[in-house]
Amino acid sequence: MIRHTPSPNQDPRPAGQPVDHLVLHYTGMQTARDAIALLCEAGGPKPVSSHYVVEEDGLIHCLVPEERRAWHAGISHWRGAEGLNGRSIGIEVVNPGHDWGYRPFPALQMAAVAELCRGILARHTIPARNVVAHSDIAPDRKQDPGELFDWQGLAGCGVGLWPGHAPAVPEQPALPLLAAIGYRTDLPLPLLLTAFQRHWRPAEVNGQADADTLARLVAVARLAAA
Secondary structure, eight states: OEEEOOOSOEEEOOTTOOOOEEEEEEOOSSOHHHHHHHHTOTTOSSOOOOSEEEOTTSOEEEOSOTTEEESOSOSOEETTEEOGGGGEEEEEEOOOOTTSOOOOOOHHHHHHHHHHHHHHHHHSOOOGGGEEEHHHHOTTTOOOSOTTSOHHHHHHTTSSOOOOSOOOOOOOOSHHHHHHHTOOSSSOHHHHHHHHHHHHOTTOOOSOOOHHHHHHHHHHHHHHHO
């Protein structure tokens, strides 16, 4: 079910700019009501919004029409593109986040997220490599939707990339692989590795280029290049 809950925090997309990114967030607030109130607050010191909010019971709120720009990504970078608000759709997934008792995302909620994402991908030409976390596009500022978000399950539904079996690879520099996937490279390597692990190696987020992380880096870089 989709409920229309309009936010005033929106404006036109840049002329001629296609929608080619899908960004997943968590709300990072104590309740869904608090998050939606913030995303719909007019005239605040730092107005924000998203196109959709998905509650834990699967209820979806549409705050901004897809053809309009929502203000969810902030200072952001992916695969050479910057300021991704103008070319992305943002989905906020209700979860208190790391500051308020981070917890697993319920199956009903993830099913609604998957269905919503599939619809978006059917309406826009968004390559799988551009289905990203807020922490991917702003690794120095954000950590959402975090290591408990079911990226593997989404990929199984045709949303985004997942490396599957990642065989061991020879030791090699991690930074070129991170760049090939899409990350900016002017930030500390442990910070970038942490962002990568939150998305593609969630079992252990340690910011280190250990053997399993390196194998997954190679596998994701190959998928992103396909």
